[in-house]
Amino acid sequence: MELSAIQRRTVSSLLDTGSGRPVSSGLAGLLRDRIEEGIRPFLPALRGSARLPPGPLRLAKERLNELARCEGLFHADLLGERAPFVHSDASAAGTLAHKSIELDVATADPAEPPALAELAAARLERDRQFGPYWQSLDPGSRADLRARAARSVEQFRTSFPPIRALRRRLAPVSEQWLEARFGGGALRVVGKVDLLLNAARGGRSTRVLIDLKRGRPWAEHAEDMRLYALLHTFRCGIPPYRVATFFLSSGEWQPEDVTEETLHHAAQRVIEGVAAAARLGEGTPQLRPGRHCVRCPRSDTCPASAVQPDLPGRLG
Numbered sequence: 001m002e003l004s005a006i007q008r009r010t011v012s013s014l015l016d017t018g019s020g021r022p023v024s025s026g027l028a029g030l031l032r033d034r035i036e037e038g039i040r041p042f043l044p045a046l047r048g049s050a051r052l053p054p055g056p057l058r059l060a061k062e063r064l065n066e067l068a069r070c071e072g073l074f075h076a077d078l079l080g081e082r083a084p085f086v087h088s089d090a091s092a093a094g095t096l097a098h099k100s101i102e103l104d105v106a107t108a109d110p111a112e113p114p115a116l117a118e119l120a121a122a123r124l125e126r127d128r129q130f131g132p133y134w135q136s137l138d139p140g141s142r143a144d145l146r147a148r149a150a151r152s153v154e155q156f157r158t159s160f161p162p163i164r165a166l167r168r169r170l171a172p173v174s175e176q177w178l179e180a181r182f183g184g185g186a187l188r189v190v191g192k193v194d195l196l197l198n199a200a201r202g203g204r205s206t207r208v209l210i211d212l213k214r215g216r217p218w219a220e221h222a223e224d225m226r227l228y229a230l231l232h233t234f235r236c237g238i239p240p241y242r243v244a245t246f247f248l249s250s251g252e253w254q255p256e257d258v259t260e261e262t263l264h265h266a267a268q269r270v271i272e273g274v275a276a277a278a279r280l281g282e283g284t285p286q287l288r289p290g291r292h293c294v295r296c297p298r299s300d301t302c303p304a305s306a307v308q309p310d311l312p313g314r315l316g
């Protein structure tokens with residue numbers, strides 16, 4: 001098959017995992033035991049907390065990243081202090097682009113990018129968050145979002161080999177939800193991977209997990225992908241070979257080959273999330289002010305907030 005130079009580069013530098021990597025026997029069980037043992041001391045506090053919402057503690061990449069920024073921000077999110085999510089122009093554009101690429105990967109018949117964007121918008125109209133936002137737009141704004149989504153499909157096609165034609169070899173899966181439960185159901189860890197590529201090969205690590213981004217790189221992207229690698233390991237029993245955040249606008253990516261250290265690091269972050277949730281109500285959280293204070297629901301009342309305009313050296 002004739003590939004462009006850019007597509008060849010993606011294949012050779014990102015997708016080529018050779019014959020895969022052997023997997024230590026019992027690795028998934030070892031990681032599960034580590035999390036179960038790590039969270040055990042905190043389960044009574046979680047279950048007995050009158051402040052946490054009822055039901056399992058839900059940890060996803062966003063919450064773990066909030067904890068890395070500031071425990072107060074993490075607690076505010078756990079307690080539902082954030083205003084309900086409503087789409088902005090940027091988030092709606094991202095959602096429509098992802099849906100369009102998902103359809104491009106999943107549909108058997110080839111379609112032009114504008115048609116995919118049209119179809120994606122029609123599907124998303126039923127979404128309880130996207131639908132109302134879409135309905136609120138005028139025809140010009142909708143056309144603009146569709147055009148941006150179509151451009152993302154074109155960038156995806158330019159960067160990746162033709163996935164439809166290589167379906168058997170690449171075994172593509174898009175928008176894959178992953179979930180693992182611990183502590184007898186007291187903890188749910190969840191994530192959604194944009195794209196999984198490379199067919200499984202005889203119990204060896206071969207899969208490449210990819211998150212597609214329209215924006216610029218952030219340090220947190222690497223942590224997000226490590227969490228996905230951990231969840232994939234629990235789901236499939238085999239870790240992915242590699243994870244990567246792929247930037248559609250530049251065609252560049254941030255890769256990481258998944259090692260046992262990668263997975264233990266992700267497991268430790270989950271344990272720290274549970275420990276921090278269990279500390280809710282035990283005095284003042286560990287406050288770490290920074291630019292993230294701008295988006296914190298406690299920024300008006302927090303004594304350490306970096307957005308108080310009347311104190312020297314602070315943002316605002």
Ligand code: SF4
Nearest residue numbers: 070072289293296302
């Ligand atoms: S305002 Fe800043 S320091 Fe205070 S809780 Fe929020 S993120 Fe943390």
